[in-house]
Amino acid sequence: MFVAQAPPGNVFMSAFSIGLRSLFAVVLVAGSSVVAAAQDLPTVVIVGAGLAGLNSAMLLEDQGFDVTVLEARDRIGGRLFTLDQVAGKPEAGGNMIGASYARVIDRSRQLGLQLVPSAQLAGGPAAMEYHVGGEFISPAAWAGSPLNPYPESLKRVPPGSAMMAVLRDNPLKTPADWRSANAAQFDTPIGQKLDALGFDERAKQLAGHANSYGNSLDDTSLLAMYRIMAVYTMARGLPGGSVAVAGGNQRLPEAMAASLAGQVLTGKWVTHISRDDKRVTLETADGETYEADYALITVPLPALRNIVISPALPDAQREAIETLDYAKTLQAFFTVEGEYWGQHTPSVWTDTAAERLFATADADGKVSNITLWTTGNEALAFGALEGATQQQALYQAVYDVFPAAKGKVTLREVRDWSNDKLAGGSWLRWQPGQIGAYADVLAAPAGRLFFAGEHTAIVNTGMEGAMESGERAVGELMGLHQSSTKQSLAGEDLFVYCQGCHSLTVGEPHKLGPNLSGFYGRAIASREGYAYSKALAGTDGSWDRESLQNWLNDPQKMAPGNRMIYANPFDQEQLEILLDYLETAGR
Numbered sequence: 408m409f410v411a412q413a414p415p416g417n418v419f420m421s422a423f424s425i426g427l428r429s430l431f432a433v434v435l436v437a438g439s440s441v442v443a444a445a446q447d448l449p450t451v452v453i454v455g456a457g458l459a460g461l462n463s464a465m466l467l468e469d470q471g472f473d474v475t476v477l478e479a480r481d482r483i484g485g486r487l488f489t490l491d492q493v494a495g496k497p498e499a500g501g502n503m504i505g506a507s508y509a510r511v512i513d514r515s516r517q518l519g520l521q522l523v524p525s526a527q528l529a530g531g532p533a534a535m536e537y538h539v540g541g542e543f544i545s546p547a548a549w550a551g552s553p554l555n556p557y558p559e560s561l562k563r564v565p566p567g568s569a570m571m572a573v574l575r576d577n578p579l580k581t582p583a584d585w586r587s588a589n590a591a592q593f594d595t596p597i598g599q600k601l602d603a604l605g606f607d608e609r610a611k612q613l614a615g616h617a618n619s620y621g622n623s624l625d626d627t628s629l630l631a632m633y634r635i636m637a638v639y640t641m642a643r644g645l646p647g648g649s650v651a652v653a654g655g656n657q658r659l660p661e662a663m664a665a666s667l668a669g670q671v672l673t674g675k676w677v678t679h680i681s682r683d684d685k686r687v688t689l690e691t692a693d694g695e696t697y698e699a700d701y702a703l704i705t706v707p708l709p710a711l712r713n714i715v716i717s718p719a720l721p722d723a724q725r726e727a728i729e730t731l732d733y734a735k736t737l738q739a740f741f742t743v744e745g746e747y748w749g750q751h752t753p754s755v756w757t758d759t760a761a762e763r764l765f766a767t768a769d770a771d772g773k774v775s776n777i778t779l780w781t782t783g784n785e786a787l788a789f790g791a792l793e794g795a796t797q798q799q800a801l802y803q804a805v806y807d808v809f810p811a812a813k814g815k816v817t818l819r820e821v822r823d824w825s826n827d828k829l830a831g832g833s834w835l836r837w838q839p840g841q842i843g844a845y846a847d848v849l850a851a852p853a854g855r856l857f858f859a860g861e862h863t864a865i866v867n868t869g870m871e872g873a874m875e876s877g878e879r880a881v882g883e884l885m886g887l888h889q890s891s892t893k894q895s896l897a898g899e900d901l902f903v904y905c906q907g908c909h910s911l912t913v914g915e916p917h918k919l920g921p922n923l924s925g926f927y928g929r930a931i932a933s934r935e936g937y938a939y940s941k942a943l944a945g946t947d948g949s950w951d952r953e954s955l956q957n958w959l960n961d962p963q964k965m966a967p968g969n970r971m972i973y974a975n976p977f978d979q980e981q982l983e984i985l986l987d988y989l990e991t992a993g994r
């Protein structure tokens with residue numbers, strides 16, 4: 408497979424795609440204006456070449472759309488960013504692909520990428536001491552340490568895990584339930600829950616330190632945390648641990664881009680988008696103009712705020728885009744030239760400004776890299792510094808924990824996601840009260856504009872959320888296209904929502920969900936070679952129209968505790984069309 412390196416303004420295309428594209432016209436008009444038009448195919452411009460944009464592009468091409476992707480950076484991947492120039496190739500963006508990431512895993516396999524266990528801490532996953540109040544404390548000694556401020560029932564919980572540990576009473580049955588009306592009562596500050604559990608000020612301070620989901624316990628939503636916990640809980644029942652793409656996670660979006668027939672143009676910073684009843688027009692900072700039938704926008708909200716959209720989006724949606732904030736993250740990547748940890752572990756969770764030092768080893772088991780990973784206000788404080796002053800502060804943060812690191816570690820790279828105008832942080836963080844106010848309006852289509860991106864995911868989070876969001880947006884776009892061209896919606900098109908987890912092709916391996924060829928009419932949970940959840944394995948009956956309808960409407964109602972990670976995206980009419988299709992295609 409051909410994957411180009413990306414100088415600014417480069418075009419990513421596979422060798423195959425160049426031949427195919429030449430059948431169609433990319434028309435240059437009036438000076439620098441470009442019309443992304445192909446002969447008879449409906450055209451879509453996608454903004455953003457991260458996972459959401461590229462998954463959307465692949466799905467749309469499968470459905471016969473002519474796709475062009477505009478990416479502001481000079482590289483593909485967005486918040487997947489492998490530091491190829493640093494020894495050990497640390498990940499500066501998304502690093503762990505969870506066992507429940509059906510779409511990410513499926514795309515990787517489809518594109519011939521190898522998945523390997525994700526980077527482990529040097530010495531194994533348990534090899535991380537705590538550094539609290541200036542003292543090193545081993546995990547075994549933590550429960551009895553006088554520096555452990557947690558309430559008696561939580562003394563065994565690591566200092567950095569208290570916020571997750573209080574979520575064991577999770578009322579969400581599935582990750583999709585966070586948007587339900589019943590869940591709204593939990594959209595309160597997580598700090599209130601800690602108060603109720605008897606956390607004193609010091610315990611709260613420690614629990615809220617290195618918080619990846621808020622700047623303080625008061626601005627972290629309990630409901631948002633329950634949602635994250637529900638995703639973890641779902642994944643826990645699945646075989647296999649977290650993985651990464653061999654050679655770096657960024658290889659996945661690069662391979663996705665290279666697989667497209669359409670162009671992926673880097674160095675194209677979209678500044679204006681306008682639409683009327685027939686077309687969408689996008690302008691980029693370099694003065695070019697792109698027209699298409701539809702646009703699908705996948706940029707993070709802080710970047711979306713800077714795109715002028717006309718006519719303006721509805722007030723509530725605009726308010727959501729203006730208001731919602733991203734988790735702050737700044738990482739510093741060091742290489743290790745000598746032993747600095749003495750009798751302690753090379754990785755550490757610390758209540759100092761460094762927050763977390765993750766040490767990884769090279770192939771020979773030698774500690775080779777440290778990632779200093781700060782969040783919230785610590786990330787903002789480091790981010791406010793510049794150049795040599797910032798570097799000095801980051802070195803000092805390491806020395807404050809490991810004085811012996813002087814002269815033994817070298818700072819190679821600083822990645823400040825918070826001050827990156829094309830990201831604005833690491834991921835959307837819902838603050839108390841915001842889910843009820845904004846979750847439903849955030850990604851609403853506006854005429855010929857559609858929205859995707861991790862921040863719009865309904866069920867999953869992170870990379871898988873980004874992939875999932877592309878499916879939803881493509882489904883919406885196809886719905887509009889079909890109704891405006893008076894075509895009827897085909898069941899095959901609706902299977903877009905299912906194909907990340909299921910194949911219908913005879914002989915293809917199971918994905919995260921079982922292969923569905925020949926399933927219709929068979930006993931439920933009877934496919935050979937697939938490890939069903941106990942809940943589904945214990946469900947009587949066979950797959951017929953009624954059982955399938957019940958299942959697709961609400962799998963948790965039909966088989967409580969099953970592991971299908973899903974929220975029904977279909978209205979009744981669509982469901983009937985999909986059922987018709989499965990009745991035939993699934994025999």
Ligand SMILES: Cc1cc2nc3c(=O)[nH]c(=O)nc-3n(C[C@H](O)[C@H](O)[C@H](O)COP(=O)(O)OP(=O)(O)OC[C@H]3O[C@@H](n4cnc5c(N)ncnc54)[C@H](O)[C@@H]3O)c2cc1C
Binds near residue numbers: 504676705830860
């Ligand atoms: C430090 C860090 C660690 C993470 N760890 C994990 C993890 O372990 N597991 C996990 O699942 N997830 C993790 N994530 C999250 C995961 O990486 C993201 O959720 C996912 O990559 C987001 O994909 P996306 O397509 O929605 O957005 P992005 O990848 O941000 O893609 C959007 C693209 O739009 C481009 N863009 C923005 N504005 C414009 C514009 N005006 N014009 C043109 N292009 C524009 C951006 O440059 C970007 O390429 C992590 C993220 C970070 C930052």
